[in-house]
Amino acid sequence: MEKQDYLDLYNQMVVIRKVEESAAELYQQGKIGGFLHLYIGQEAVSTGLIGARKPQDRVITAYRDHGVAINAGLSAKEVLAELLGKATGVSKGKGGSMHMASVEKNFWGGHAIVGAHLPLAAGLALGDQYSKTDGVTICMFGDGATNIGFFHEALNMSKVWNLPVLWVCENNRYGMGTAVARASAVSEIRQKAEGYGMKNDVVDGMDLMKVYEKSKQMIDDIRAGNGPQFLEIETYRFRGHSMGDPERYRKSEEVHQWQENDPIGVYRKYLIENGISTEEELNQQDKLAEEVVREAVAFAEASPDPEPEELFTDIYVANFEEGC
Amino acid sequence: MARITMREAISQALWEEMERDPKVFIMGEEVGVWGGTYAVTKGFFDHFGADRVRDTPIAEAAIIGAGIGAAMTGLRPVAELMTINFAFSAMDHIVNEAAKMHYMFGGQFTLPMVIRTVGGGGRQLGATHSQTPDAIFAHFPGLKVVAPGTPADAKGLLKAAIRCDDPVFFIEHATLYQQRGEVPEGDYIVPIGKSTVQRPGRHVTIVTYSKMLQVSMQAAEDLAKEGIEAEIVDLRTLRPLDMEPVIESFKKTNRAVVVEEGWRSFGVGSEVASRIYEEAFDYVDAPVKRVAQAEVPLPYNRKLEQMALPQKEDVIKAVKEVL
Numbered sequence: 001m002e003k004q005d006y007l008d009l010y011n012q013m014v015v016i017r018k019v020e021e022s023a024a025e026l027y028q029q030g031k032i033g034g035f036l037h038l039y040i041g042q043e044a045v046s047t048g049l050i051g052a053r054k055p056q057d058r059v060i061t062a063y064r065d066h067g068v069a070i071n072a073g074l075s076a077k078e079v080l081a082e083l084l085g086k087a088t089g090v091s092k093g094k095g096g097s098m099h100m101a102s103v104e105k106n107f108w109g110g111h112a113i114v115g116a117h118l119p120l121a122a123g124l125a126l127g128d129q130y131s132k133t134d135g136v137t138i139c140m141f142g143d144g145a146t147n148i149g150f151f152h153e154a155l156n157m158s159k160v161w162n163l164p165v166l167w168v169c170e171n172n173r174y175g176m177g178t179a180v181a182r183a184s185a186v187s188e189i190r191q192k193a194e195g196y197g198m199k200n201d202v203v204d205g206m207d208l209m210k211v212y213e214k215s216k217q218m219i220d221d222i223r224a225g226n227g228p229q230f231l232e233i234e235t236y237r238f239r240g241h242s243m244g245d246p247e248r249y250r251k252s253e254e255v256h257q258w259q260e261n262d263p264i265g266v267y268r269k270y271l272i273e274n275g276i277s278t279e280e281e282l283n284q285q286d287k288l289a290e291e292v293v294r295e296a297v298a299f300a301e302a303s304p305d306p307e308p309e310e311l312f313t314d315i316y317v318a319n320f321e322e323g324c
Numbered sequence: 325m326a327r328i329t330m331r332e333a334i335s336q337a338l339w340e341e342m343e344r345d346p347k348v349f350i351m352g353e354e355v356g357v358w359g360g361t362y363a364v365t366k367g368f369f370d371h372f373g374a375d376r377v378r379d380t381p382i383a384e385a386a387i388i389g390a391g392i393g394a395a396m397t398g399l400r401p402v403a404e405l406m407t408i409n410f411a412f413s414a415m416d417h418i419v420n421e422a423a424k425m426h427y428m429f430g431g432q433f434t435l436p437m438v439i440r441t442v443g444g445g446g447r448q449l450g451a452t453h454s455q456t457p458d459a460i461f462a463h464f465p466g467l468k469v470v471a472p473g474t475p476a477d478a479k480g481l482l483k484a485a486i487r488c489d490d491p492v493f494f495i496e497h498a499t500l501y502q503q504r505g506e507v508p509e510g511d512y513i514v515p516i517g518k519s520t521v522q523r524p525g526r527h528v529t530i531v532t533y534s535k536m537l538q539v540s541m542q543a544a545e546d547l548a549k550e551g552i553e554a555e556i557v558d559l560r561t562l563r564p565l566d567m568e569p570v571i572e573s574f575k576k577t578n579r580a581v582v583v584e585e586g587w588r589s590f591g592v593g594s595e596v597a598s599r600i601y602e603e604a605f606d607y608v609d610a611p612v613k614r615v616a617q618a619e620v621p622l623p624y625n626r627k628l629e630q631m632a633l634p635q636k637e638d639v640i641k642a643v644k645e646v647l
Contacts, residue, residue, distance in 0.1 A: 092430030101429045108396065109429060113420050119386045120421065123393015123401075130349065130375065130399060150416075153386035160381060314431035315465055317489035324468070324488030324516045 006276050007285060009051050009208060013043040013264050014289040016067040019076050020239075022297050023066065023083055027243050031301070032083050036097050039067035041238035044263035045170050046071045048211025049138060049233075052219055056135040058128075060108040060121050062142055063098035064237075072107035074100070076296035086303035093306045094314075114175075115145040118154035118167075125163035125228075136222045138215075140168045144175025146189050158228040159196045165228040166218055167193070170205065176241045177249035193230030205235030206258075208267045238262075325508055331501040333475035335364050337482040338402065340511070342372055345400065348486055351378040352387060352404025352440075361406055362442060362501055384414035388439060392421050392491075395437035400486060408443035408495060409455050422491040423466030435491040438482070443471075444497040444535055444585060445633055451621035454629070456586040458534070459595070461493045462562035468516055469562040471495040473537030475505040477560055480514025488516060497535040497585075519566040521573065525555035528643050529573040531596050532583040533559040536615075536634060540583050543639035554643060562592060567599050574600055578609035579646040583639055588616035613642040 020038045027036045050071035061068045069079050082089030090100045098112035111117035121139035128135040158165050169189050181187045193200035203214040218229045236258040240247050271277040318324045342348050356379040359366035369377045380387050391403030405411050425433045445454035462469045472478040485492035532540045537558050544554040555573045582593035593614035618632040
C-alpha cells in the first residue's frame with residue numbers, strides 16, 4: 001500500500017464515525033424514521049475487509065450497512081439522503097437505513113432479514129462461477145445470523161458447489177441483547193464452519209491492519225479456486241443495537257473497556273508509530289472528514305422528497321403489454 | 325400442431341429456452357440425474373450438463389435465495405421447488421427478497437427469475453403435500469403468479485416467464501401433467517397477465533384457472549346438454565390479474581361462478597367476486613357464487629379427499645343456483 005491508500009482507509013473510518021454520529025442526531029431530531037443501527041465501534045471491520053477487495057469482488061451485508069456502503073464507495077451524501085428518505089438517496093428514499101445498495105459499486109445491499117442474504121450471497125457467487133469471472137463475493141453478517149437455518153443452508157451449498165464466497169461473521173458479542181453464549185451452542189463461532197469442512201480463521205476486528213491482511217490473504221485464496229472460506233471478526237458496537245436500546249444486557253464498564261480499544265485510535269497509533277503519517281496530518285484528515293459529512297447533512301436536508309409517482313415506480317421491470 | 329401432454333409442453337419450453345439463451349439454467353431438488361420427480365427435465369442433465377441442470381441439496385431457502393442472487397448478476401435461473409408445499413420453507417426468500425428486490429433498492433436490481441413449482445391435491449398425499457395455496461403468492465406486489473390450465477398455455481406462458489425480467493412464480497398442477505392438447509411447435513409465447521375465454525357461452529360466466537379449468541369444462545359440457553351455455557374465462561395469471569374478459573363476459577351473462585381448488589376464505593374467488601361487484605355492480609342479477617375446497621386440511625382417505633375437493637357436480641350445482 002502507498003501512503004495515500006493508508007490515509008484513504010483512515011478517512012473512510014472517520015467519515016463512517018461522523019456519518020453515524022450525525023445520523024444519531026438527526027434521528028433524535030425526528031428526521032430519520034424507522035430503525036437506525038449504528039456502526040460505531042465496528043468501523044475497522046468493513047474498512048479492512050472491503051479495503052482488501054478488488055473491483056470485481058461483490059459485497060453484501062445485513063442491516064447495519066451504512067459503514068459498508070461508504071467503504072464500498074458510496075458518498076456520505078447518498079447515504080445520509082437515504083436515511084432522510086430523500087429522492088437523492090442511494091435507494092431513492094424507498095429503502096431506508098437497512099436497504100442501501102449500489103450495483104455500480106458492486107455493493108449488493110443492505111438486507112434486513114437476519115441471515116436471509118446468505119443464500120443470496122451464494123447465488124451472487126454462483127453467478128461469477130457460472131459466468132467464469134474471477135470475482136469473489138464477500139458476505140458479512142452478525143453473530144446472531146449464525147443461529148438461523150439460512151446460514152447453514154447457504155454454507156452447505158457453497159461448499160458443495162465450491163463457490164467463491166468469503167463468509168464473514170462480525171461477532172460483536174450480542175444478537176440484539178442476547179449474548180453469544182446464551183444463543184449459540186458454540187461461542188467460538190468459526191467452529192460452525194468446521195462442520196462444513198470449510199477453511200476458517202479469526203481476527204481482531206478492532207485492528208484495521210489485521211483485518212485487512214487476513215481478508216486479503218483469504219480473498220486471494222478463494223480467487224485461486226480453493227472454495228469458500230469463513231472469517232470470524234471479533235468486534236464490538238459502542239452504541240446500542242439500534243436507537244432507543246436501553247442496554248440492560250451489558251454493563252457500561254464493558255463498553256468503556258472496549259472503547260479504550262477504539263479502532264480509529266488503534267489505527268492512528270499504527271500510522272504514527274510506523275512513520276506512515278503524523279498527528280497533524282491525521283488531525284487534518286479528521287477536519288476534512290468532518291467537512292465532508294457536514295456538507296452531506298446539508299445536502300440531505302435540502303434534498304427533495306421522492307415525487308408521488310415514485311410510489312408506483314419500479315414494482316415490476318416489464319409490463320404485461322410487452323408479453324410479461 | 326402436435327397433440328402433446330402438459331408434461332411434454334413444459335419440458336419443450338424449458339429445453340427451447342435453454343437452447344436459445346445460455347444464461348438460462350435450472351436448479352432444484354432432483355432436477356438433474358433423476359430427471360425431475362415429475363420427469364419434466366428427463367434427458368436435460370445429459371444434454372446440458374451439471375452446470376446448467378443443477379441438483380441442489382434439500383434446502384428450499386438456499387434454492388430460492390441462490391436463484392435470486394444468480395438472477396441479480398444477470399443470469400436467468402429457473403429455480404424449482406419440488407412442490408408448492410415446500411415453498412413455505414422458502415417463504416422469506418419469495419416474499420421478503422424476490423418480491424421486493426427491484427422496488428426496495430430504487431430499481432437497481434432486476435430479477436429475471438422463474439420459480440417453477442407444482443401444486444394441487446387429489447393424489448392421496450395427505451394434508452402437507454396436497455395444498456393449493458396459490459392465492460397466498462398472488463398477494464404480494466412484485467411477484468407475477470402464473471398457473472396454466474392447458475398444455476399450450478403451459479408452454480407459451482413458461483417461455484414468457486423465462487424471458488420476463490421480473491420474478492415469476494409458475495404453478496403447475498400435479499394432476500394435469502398427462503392432460504393432452506394441441507401445442508404450437510417452436511417459438512410460442514402466451515403473454516403473462518392476460519385472461520382468456522376458453523369456451524364461449526351466454527347464460528353464465530365461470531371464472532377459473534389451472535386444474536379447475538378442466539373440471540369447469542366438463543361441467544359446461546353437461547350443462548350444455550340441459551341447454552345452459554356457460555362461458556368459461558381462464559385467468560391463467562393471478563397477478564397481475566386481468567379482469568377485462570371477466571367483466572366483458574359478466575356484462576353479457578349477469579351471473580358468475582368462480583371455481584378454484586384452494587380454500588374459499590381470502591381466496592381467488594373472493595378477489596374475483598369483489599372485483600365484479602366493484603366494476604360491474606349494475607349488471608349483477610344474482611350473487612356471485614364461489615366453488616372451492618372444503619375448509620379442512622386435506623385428508624388421506626380417497627373418498628374424504630374427493631369430498632373436500634371441488635368436483636364437476638359442485639360447479640353444476642353452483643351454476644344452477646345463480647341462474
